Amino acid sequence: MFDLTIIGGGVLGAFHAYHALNSGLKVALVEKGNRPQGATIRNFGQVIPSGMNARWQSYGRESLAIYNDIMGKIDLTVRKQGTVYLASDAEEMQLIEELHSINVSRGYTADLVSKQNCLKKYSGLRADYIEGGLFFPEELTVEPRVMIYRLLDYMVNELSLTYYPSTTVIACENNGSVITTTSACGKNLKSDKVILCNGSEFKTLYPSVFNKSGMEISKLQMMQTKPQPKSYHLPGSILTGGSIRRYEAFQECPSYGPIKRKEANDTLEKKWGVHILFKQAMDGSVIIGDSHQYADARNSEELGFDLDMDIDQFMLQKAKEIINLPTYKIAYRWYGTYAQCKNGELYKKTIDENIHIVTGIGGKGMTGSPAYAKENIEKLFNL
Numbered sequence: 240m241f242d243l244t245i246i247g248g249g250v251l252g253a254f255h256a257y258h259a260l261n262s263g264l265k266v267a268l269v270e271k272g273n274r275p276q277g278a279t280i281r282n283f284g285q286v287i288p289s290g291m292n293a294r295w296q297s298y299g300r301e302s303l304a305i306y307n308d309i310m311g312k313i314d315l316t317v318r319k320q321g322t323v324y325l326a327s328d329a330e331e332m333q334l335i336e337e338l339h340s341i342n343v344s345r346g347y348t349a350d351l352v353s354k355q356n357c358l359k360k361y362s363g364l365r366a367d368y369i370e371g372g373l374f375f376p377e378e379l380t381v382e383p384r385v386m387i388y389r390l391l392d393y394m395v396n397e398l399s400l401t402y403y404p405s406t407t408v409i410a411c412e413n414n415g416s417v418i419t420t421t422s423a424c425g426k427n428l429k430s431d432k433v434i435l436c437n438g439s440e441f442k443t444l445y446p447s448v449f450n451k452s453g454m455e456i457s458k459l460q461m462m463q464t465k466p467q468p469k470s471y472h473l474p475g476s477i478l479t480g481g482s483i484r485r486y487e488a489f490q491e492c493p494s495y496g497p498i499k500r501k502e503a504n505d506t507l508e509k510k511w512g513v514h515i516l517f518k519q520a521m522d523g524s525v526i527i528g529d530s531h532q533y534a535d536a537r538n539s540e541e542l543g544f545d546l547d548m549d550i551d552q553f554m555l556q557k558a559k560e561i562i563n564l565p566t567y568k569i570a571y572r573w574y575g576t577y578a579q580c581k582n583g584e585l586y587k588k589t590i591d592e593n594i595h596i597v598t599g600i601g602g603k604g605m606t607g608s609p610a611y612a613k614e615n616i617e618k619l620f621n622l
């Protein structure tokens with residue numbers, strides 16, 4: 240008998256487990272993959288509260304502290320190299336200056352960086368692209384393909400997590416005061432509460448609930464270069480003009496509305512939801528992305544399983560206009576999907592009192608999950 244069964248070992252499920260275990264609860268975590276393979280391992284690994292709206296920035300700032308704290312105990316691949324937003328024209332300069340003031344007034348460290356200093360710090364950055372930058376020194380990166388596995392191992396070995404990999408939950412039943420969670424391989428787990436963090440997997444449990452949830456799925460295309468030469472360093476998270484024009488944080492800037500209204504709507508950036516981000520991985524390769532295509536949760540197959548090579552070529556061309564990497568030879572291409580609410584920050588629903596669905600955290604899961612999960616565990620268990 241467990242206090243809590245968590246379904247889904249992505250970042251949202253794993254951090255719910257982490258905080259529940261730290262509160263002394265007996266926790267089972269059930270993951271359908273041998274290892275999680277959803278959005279949590281397919282992303283950039285940028286932990287960037289600076290890009291979020293005020294409410295999620297505060298979750299993000301608390302998450303930075305949680306990642307740093309865990310780093311004191313185990314190597315989660317966290318690196319504190321900061322985030323930079325690179326402005327390419329006068330409008331984007333205006334927006335980063337306004338975001339700088341907003342963050343200074345909130346006590347969140349942010350530094351404006353001159354064109355010359357951007358060129359000095361970010362090797363290969365093109366002088367014909369950059370006008371200036373806004374740097375957030377507190378922000379982190381993680382290696383998404385490693386971090387979650389290390390966190391799960393740590394919780395099993397040091398915090399007594401009971402972990403069931405390769406186990407797909409197909410039903411949860413509340414028979415009075417106990418929830419029985421049944422898996423496809425016939426395993427039954429009993430617990431007081433269940434938290435379902437299923438990412439964008441909507442077909443197995445509660446499909447009719449998800450069909451009515453108002454959630455949508457976003458499909459993002461990504462690529463990763465071969466390792467750059469050993470002497471090449473691109474520190475931290477690099478976000479560019481498209482991100483300045485896209486990220487929620489900038490919506491608070493007074494000039495955001497007027498600038499957006501001037502934008503043409505018939506561009507390929509808009510059609511494919513492309514903005515260019517870079518992050519150098521620990522092996523020296525550079526991850527480049529991304530694009531966004533959307534479908535309703537109930538019609539997610541419409542997004543298809545192919546990588547669209549026109550989008551891929553467009554992203555590559557745009558990336559080359561920003562940074563001259565020593566090599567643009569691509570080692571891997573993939574896509575990831577995440578669920579998000581069309582009208583809300585995240586999807587939460589309680590079924591039969593003690594079965595709690597938490598998903599649809601959108602593009603902010605690596606940044607917001609650690610702190611959000613902490614608050615949710617405290618609420619659900621009255622801690």
Ligand SMILES: Cc1cc2nc3c(=O)[nH]c(=O)nc-3n(C[C@H](O)[C@H](O)[C@H](O)COP(=O)(O)OP(=O)(O)OC[C@H]3O[C@@H](n4cnc5c(N)ncnc54)[C@H](O)[C@@H]3O)c2cc1C
Nearest residue numbers: 247249250251271277278279282285408438575604605606
């Ligand atoms: C390409 C891309 C780039 C991104 N970049 C960033 C970034 O840089 N920074 C950032 O903050 N966010 C980023 N995100 C968003 C972030 O990755 C997601 O918000 C986050 O990973 C969602 O975590 P999750 O746990 O909700 O879902 P997932 O990671 O999808 O995990 C859900 C898990 O549940 C399991 N599961 C589902 N159903 C069952 C079942 N019935 N039984 C057992 N197990 C089940 C699945 O196998 C899966 O492992 C990005 C996303 C993508 C796709």
